[in-house]
Amino acid sequence: MGIIERYITRELLLPFLVVTVILIGLFVSFSVARFLTGAVSETLGTAAMFKLVGLKTIIALEVLVPIAFYVAVIHGLSRMNRDQEINVLRSVGYSDNRIAYTVFLIALPVAILSGMLSIYARPWAYAESYVMDAQAEAELNVNRFQPGRFYGSEKSGRIVLVRDKDDAEKRMEGIFHYIRTAESREIIVAREGYQRPLTLEQRPRIELLEGQIYRLEYAAIKDSMVQFEKMTYFDESDQVLNYRRKAASTRALWDSELPREIAELQWRLSRPVATVLLALIAVSFTRSVPRKDKSDRTFIAAALLFAVYYNLSGLAKTWLEQGVVAAMPGVWWLYGLLLVIVIVRLSNFKLQFSVKHR
Template sequence: MKLIDRYIAREIMLPFTVVILILIGLFASFSSARLLAGAVTETLGISGLLQLVLLRTLIALEVLIPIALYISVIIGLGRLNKDQELNVIRSMGISGSRIVLMVLTVAIPVGIVSGMLSSYVRPWAYGVSYILDAQAEAELNTNRFQAGRFYGSEKSGRVIYMGNKDETDKQMQNIFHYIQKPDSSEILIAKQARQVQPTAKDDRPHIQLSEGIIYRLTSSASIDDMVQFKNMIYFIDNDFVMNYRRKAATTRTLWESDLPRDIAELQWRISRPLATILLALVALTFTQTAPRQDKTERTYLIAALIFAAYYNLSGLARTWVEQEIIGSIPGVWWLELLMLLGLVIYALIARQKQFSRQKR
């Protein structure tokens, strides 16, 4: 029996490994293309780009792993069913319940890994990626800027331009800097500037400016401010990066919160292992047809539609909890309960059909 258990586990794990690697490669390529289109390399560089891609891939694993397991169960057991190997296994006295247990021996460890990623790795990855994103949006990293080009960001409301730049000593001339703040806006014009690398004493990025003017424009004041300077050091304040965000919050922090958004996020994390296991059991139902009745293309299409429906409903369930349309009980769990109920009904119908065939 252990030999058969290992055989079925191998038939699931082989396609799982291939599918998860393909999904990771596709997602990483898509993320890289989006980040390159957003000119992230000009503010964070290639290393920052690669780090962001890695972090976003880690975040996506909580979704990619259930998808890969769902597909691998359909592919692996579907092949066994098509080649009538499942019928041979059943003829050896192994019941359908035993086959379900064999699938669970694979699905449960994978579900636990998915839960660990969702509860611990994903929040950490979100926290680091938020910091990198904010640096890409807010950091005045003129070392990577080119002369004669405008650099702007809708999120930070910042626009930067330099007329000339000496690549040898990173000296810049004819600097224009504009930033939109909540209650005012600021325009800075300087003849010369030089980017200064952060030191141990002060790790904030800053730039040295010479011979310039600062205009501070406000809608509340009748007279705008103008400051003329000979030399000035301009610091970039990135304290807002560390502001609380629920996706980056630790699971323990969410557990102690009573805010609907935090409750929805916590329940989403906790539900990942159960969702992974239930999706594997749902995939198992597609392999229960007789080999002669197997229609591969139709099976894959129905399986894809069911997963798409589940994915959309899971997002809807979390949104309903966030908006207090549904309370913390049943919270996001109603979808998993619905899936479990559907599996129980399917099992009862399948057993009833089996009893009917045995009586004949």
């Protein structure tokens, strides 16, 4: 790598690291505030809450890294353009194509990093965070209850009372669980219950011992009562299906024919492609005349284009999950569109520069 390439690399990687740190800081701050508002720290403890924030941050990095590099390319090359350094490079024979090629070479390791985060780190983080999320949100989670207090909400239609508990053994005594639905009312009373270890393969569950279930149904003539010696209570939640898909290994997703899992696989594989294409689009935004008013418009246009891309990427994944779009083109139609934009914008700016200097 020559002197000019090393200089451009430094001008791009430094703001890339700064922007990445800023985005991570903002994401961590937002996550901590949200978890504190949701009383997750009380349920899991402060240490576990920060571990969960760390896992969520790892998941978010696959999106934050391409954003940070996109901003870094625009900032770095715009600064060089504003200080006439781009014109100096052109005057010594360092063409726009070479600048774009240099950015492409710098984007490759960043794209590999984004791909590794998406293919390997993201599933692992989802698997770990699923267990912690389930512990925090399970209706009969031992950690979230203090003995002798009623817990519940109008939204969930549930009320829980635990007379006593043993945190070390994950055991509860004197359990009262009231469940309200549109069709019935249900009361579960049990002498004791044990919270079983949570895994990715199973939903959050509590084993209740020696109890009764009282079911009061609106449509039935008589109410019912069931007595049990042992009952496994599963938390009713859709998050298990989503987490299993997101926490599944890339190899397992590769063999799947389910639209939701195909969408997840293509999303992971598209992260490095998106990183490179966005970086090349960013190059085209920095080739305008170095004036402040145009620089401001450049950043606004770049922000709008990224916002459109971000919303379309979510739409492309949703369409594939719902079967609106087949596995091919899947989500790849969006990146084909980005490639066309890259070719058109880079060719257009090259033509403008050639005409301007005749």
